[in-house]
Amino acid sequence: MAREKIVWLITNSCGGDTHSFLNAYFPNYRQIVEEYFDLCYNNHLSAAEGNVAMDILEDFINGPERAFTLVVEGTVPTAAQGLFCIMGYRNGRPWTAVEAVRDLAAKARYAVAVGTCAAFGGPYAAHPNPTGSKPVSQIITRPVINVPGCPAHPDWIAGTLYHLARYGEPRLDEYNRPVLFYGETIHDRCERRHYFESGIFAAKPGEPWCMYRIGCKGPVTHADCPVRHWCGEHVNWPVGSNTPCIGCTSPEFPDGVEPFFERLPDLKTPAVKVAADRVGLVSGVATALGIGAHLAANILTGRLGQTIRKGFAGARNTGVLRKAARQKKE
Amino acid sequence: MHGEVVVNPVTRANNQGQIEIRLERGKVADCRSSCFFFRGFEIMLQGRDPRDAPYFTERICGICSAAHATAAAFAVEDLAGVRPPENGNILRNILLAADTVQNHVKHFYLFVVPDYAAGPDRPPFAPRYRNDYRLPPEVNARIIRHYFEAADISRVAHEILTVLGGKAPFTHGILAGGATVPPDGAVIMDLGARVQKLKEFVQNKMIPDAHTIAGAYPEYFELGNRPLRLLNFGFLPVDPERKRFHFPGKVVEETGMREVSVASITEELRHAYFREHGEPGQPGTRPTEAQPGKPGAYSWCKAPRYNGKAFEGGPLARLWITGHYRRGISAMDRIIARVLETDILCGLIEKWLDELQRDEPIFTPFEVPGDGEGLGLTGAMRGPLLHYMCVRGGRISRYDIITPSAWNFSPRDAKGEPGPVEEALVGTPIKDPEQPIEVGRIIRSFDPCYACATHLIAGNKRLHQFIV
Numbered sequence: 001m002a003r004e005k006i007v008w009l010i011t012n013s014c015g016g017d018t019h020s021f022l023n024a025y026f027p028n029y030r031q032i033v034e035e036y037f038d039l040c041y042n043n044h045l046s047a048a049e050g051n052v053a054m055d056i057l058e059d060f061i062n063g064p065e066r067a068f069t070l071v072v073e074g075t076v077p078t079a080a081q082g083l084f085c086i087m088g089y090r091n092g093r094p095w096t097a098v099e100a101v102r103d104l105a106a107k108a109r110y111a112v113a114v115g116t117c118a119a120f121g122g123p124y125a126a127h128p129n130p131t132g133s134k135p136v137s138q139i140i141t142r143p144v145i146n147v148p149g150c151p152a153h154p155d156w157i158a159g160t161l162y163h164l165a166r167y168g169e170p171r172l173d174e175y176n177r178p179v180l181f182y183g184e185t186i187h188d189r190c191e192r193r194h195y196f197e198s199g200i201f202a203a204k205p206g207e208p209w210c211m212y213r214i215g216c217k218g219p220v221t222h223a224d225c226p227v228r229h230w231c232g233e234h235v236n237w238p239v240g241s242n243t244p245c246i247g248c249t250s251p252e253f254p255d256g257v258e259p260f261f262e263r264l265p266d267l268k269t270p271a272v273k274v275a276a277d278r279v280g281l282v283s284g285v286a287t288a289l290g291i292g293a294h295l296a297a298n299i300l301t302g303r304l305g306q307t308i309r310k311g312f313a314g315a316r317n318t319g320v321l322r323k324a325a326r327q328k329k330e
Numbered sequence: 331m332h333g334e335v336v337v338n339p340v341t342r343a344n345n346q347g348q349i350e351i352r353l354e355r356g357k358v359a360d361c362r363s364s365c366f367f368f369r370g371f372e373i374m375l376q377g378r379d380p381r382d383a384p385y386f387t388e389r390i391c392g393i394c395s396a397a398h399a400t401a402a403a404f405a406v407e408d409l410a411g412v413r414p415p416e417n418g419n420i421l422r423n424i425l426l427a428a429d430t431v432q433n434h435v436k437h438f439y440l441f442v443v444p445d446y447a448a449g450p451d452r453p454p455f456a457p458r459y460r461n462d463y464r465l466p467p468e469v470n471a472r473i474i475r476h477y478f479e480a481a482d483i484s485r486v487a488h489e490i491l492t493v494l495g496g497k498a499p500f501t502h503g504i505l506a507g508g509a510t511v512p513p514d515g516a517v518i519m520d521l522g523a524r525v526q527k528l529k530e531f532v533q534n535k536m537i538p539d540a541h542t543i544a545g546a547y548p549e550y551f552e553l554g555n556r557p558l559r560l561l562n563f564g565f566l567p568v569d570p571e572r573k574r575f576h577f578p579g580k581v582v583e584e585t586g587m588r589e590v591s592v593a594s595i596t597e598e599l600r601h602a603y604f605r606e607h608g609e610p611g612q613p614g615t616r617p618t619e620a621q622p623g624k625p626g627a628y629s630w631c632k633a634p635r636y637n638g639k640a641f642e643g644g645p646l647a648r649l650w651i652t653g654h655y656r657r658g659i660s661a662m663d664r665i666i667a668r669v670l671e672t673d674i675l676c677g678l679i680e681k682w683l684d685e686l687q688r689d690e691p692i693f694t695p696f697e698v699p700g701d702g703e704g705l706g707l708t709g710a711m712r713g714p715l716l717h718y719m720c721v722r723g724g725r726i727s728r729y730d731i732i733t734p735s736a737w738n739f740s741p742r743d744a745k746g747e748p749g750p751v752e753e754a755l756v757g758t759p760i761k762d763p764e765q766p767i768e769v770g771r772i773i774r775s776f777d778p779c780y781a782c783a784t785h786l787i788a789g790n791k792r793l794h795q796f797i798v
Contacts, residue, residue: 016392
């Protein structure tokens with residue numbers, strides 16, 4: 001099989017997805033760049049710099065159609081004519097991330113947004129989004145395959161790229177995420193699910209029980225962390241380290257899942273209105289309803305502990321629970 | 331040879347930057363270090379729950395996230411008047427030290443080595459400059475083998491963060507109040523085995539490879555030099571109270587070594603894309619707003635100064651302060667100090683694993699006060715890191731960050747005095763302006779992190795005086 005050429009742009013990003021990608025285990029970094037892909041451009045890793053680096057990109061822009069897969073890591077800032085992120089010098093002037101993404105996407109075989117910033121806006125488009133940052137899908141018109149996560153797991157990145165190169169587009173969910181990795185919620189596959197069912201909840205980080213009461217967003221977060229584990233070598237995952245899932249693969253991360261340590265029905269963010277609108281669009285809304293109904297049922301039948309009942313007293317008016325209670329009645 | 335040379339993008343750095351140099355008679359006569367990358371993290375932090383700051387600010391940087399988590403956790407603890415238990419302090423130290431090892435291994439092999447050793451003629455090693463690769467073929471091949479091994483080793487360092495914090499980068503294990511994974515026998519054994527693997531690699535490969543490169547490129551002990559002005563904030567606290575540090579916070583000048591006073595720090599905007607309001611101010615004393623396209627400006631990085639002068643941070647500053655390494659201030663000295671520090675950190679992690687107490691607490695629960703302020707200072711991978719938060723009504727009302735890369739990569743100040751990288755580049759002979767390989771070598775000795783470099787300080791409140 002010919003090695004697919006990868007052009008990996010790092011726009012407004014922290015580079016965390018590249019660092020996560022470097023943690024790949026099987027295949028590891030050596031196998032990835034020697035056996036699986038031609039990593040033709042990545043700002044962190046290319047030996048080329050300056051003009052030599054720009055020439056690589058120039059050749060792809062002027063080269064044949066569908067000769068490479070474009071990976072974008074980071075948001076694309078649109079305020080100030082894009083000057084908040086400059087990718088290099090082209091035709092004697094600063095080449096903005098907006099231009100770079102459009103110029104390269106026009107020729108790419110696939111456009112892949114790696115990380116929650118590129119996929120959905122993520123932390124770099126967080127309220128009040130001072131740089132007017134947008135996800136890749138709002139910059140170009142062609143379909144974008146989203147591989148979110150903050151960072152994205154190395155297997156999600158490498159696995160998606162491999163699937164694209166070998167079998168074409170994988171089955172995607174409504175947010176264009178490969179179902180292969182994002183098909184189920186954290187909550188559905190959580191190793192601590194039995195503590196949730198039994199109403200045994202951690203009261204503070206560091207306790208080995210269900211993290212729901214201290215803010216776990218597992219019920220509304222689609223990813224396979226509970227069974228895949230991190231990093232490349234699959235040693236642990238956030239709930240396994242006695243901390244809540246913060247929902248980093250979700251379209252509403254981080255505004256819609258903050259405060260990180262507040263339990264789900266109490267969603268409050270600096271952008272209260274935005275969040276309120278967004279809650280309706282939460283990717284896991286079906287699951288959220290499901291869990292709401294489930295909890296409400298348990299509370300009504302008295303199966304849950306006194307503490308959780310008390311905890312919910314203040315959250316009675318949230319939409320999710322209200323709807324759940326209504327469903328229960330019906 | 332005269333003329334202008336622009337290197338953009340600067341690659342093999344965390345995010346991209348630009349260096350512009352003016353050549354006279356084949357040497358760098360003048361230079362401007364630019365960062366064209368702006369996000370406005372401090373603005374986005376306003377209105378959020380203070381407890382979220384460690385996880386949120388980790389997202390500033392993919393390669394040094396544990397340092398931001400640490401500084402933010404310190405700031406929240408300062409605000410709440412809480413300290414972690416002994417075990418919590420040790421576990422957080424292990425997390426930060428392991429992330430620093432991850433950074434140093436990756437930086438040396440994946441970012442620096444391709445400047446000195448030629449990789450195979452395929453991506454991501456080619457295309458590249460074609461001049462000045464001096465290593466004999468068998469030595470070159472060995473170092474490139476270690477380049478690939480380094481990716482696996484930096485992953486092992488990230489795995490230490492994963493055992494203690496669920497994932498990496500952006501570990502969940504560093505929180506205000508302490509850590510989250512109790513150190514039972516299995517955890518301590520696992521971490522001990524992983525750090526042993528790191529140590530073997532650093533001692534048997536990384537340090538010898540750095541000396542091999544230094545031997546083949548000896549002039550880099552002279553190039554990239556600048557005046558002795560080094561700065562560190564206390565790195566890795568010995569005690570939970572943070573009275574003593576394994577790498578103490580100090581200011582180093584020709585005139586001697588002093589304690590750090592945050593009150594001596596100013597931030598200047600003359601050549602940065604921010605609107606100016608009168609005289610240079612202390613962090614947090616003046617409102618700042620972005621002004622793209624401002625005349626005379628050339629960077630999104632502001633110019634932090636200590637007593638009005640440019641200071642550099644990083645492993646060389648830290649090892650100078652502890653006395654481990656004081657040969658000089660040059661490109662190669664920075665690289666050697668970084669690999670030596672990697673070994674010291676592995677030794678510290680082993681020591682801390684012995685000090686952990688089973689069945690003792692690792693986390694101190696606390697309430698976040700509705701109003702107040704907190705300062706978090708720590709040494710980070712690349713130098714001194716400052717987080718400052720002001721809280722009103724239980725939410726962050728202002729957040730200030732001054733990163734190591736802001737110090738190292740700062741543009742000129744109001745007096746026209748250059749930043750450390752600019753100082754270090756002046757006088758460098760450039761053999762071939764079409765392939766200015768010397769420039770990249772010197773920039774990378776500072777371990778550039780453009781993702782961290784750009785931050786703005788917003789607000790009107792005076793940062794309280796604080797002696798480190």
